[in-house]
Amino acid sequence: MRKKIVSVIGGRHCNAEVEQISHNLGEKLAKVVDMLVSGGLSGTMKAVCSGFKAKGGLTIGIIPGYDKKDANEFVDIVIPTGMGLARNVLVVKSADLVVALPGEAGTLSEIAYCLQFGIPVISLGSWDIEGVIKADTVDEVVTQAKIILGEK
Secondary structure: OOOOOOEEEEEOOOHHHHHHHHHHHHHHHOOOOEEOOOOOHHHHHHHHHHHHOOOOOEEEEEEOOOOOHOOOOOOEEEEEEOOOOHHHHHHOOOEEEEEEEOOHHHHHHHHHHHHHHOOOEEEEEOOOOOOOOOEEOOHHHHHHHHHHOOOO
């Protein structure tokens, strides 16, 4: 049976509240999925990787540049692409489910890829778009993830 993979997308910059939500999300998702994929950089990506890794999960960072050192310290496997923002398609296509945290145009592009490819996407404080599952709390995200992916 294949491993369950979630991608978490969101801004490279975030405030302390979103950082805490992202870390908490990572911790709780580690109980539901086997691996976490992100863009591997700072902000929400770093915080979610930190939480996921704290609970023993495996983190993968698909970074836009060529230098593995650009990934945050909580990424176990760094995939340097040299593709810039085009790497966003890889971040979402790697996943069985995507969770969108607050972000800007890059996050919006990843949500659009999810919708185009039929990948379930849950928004937690991110873009409110038709076809995206809305969640108001981390626990709601985890509940939806369990429904979509089945229990770990």
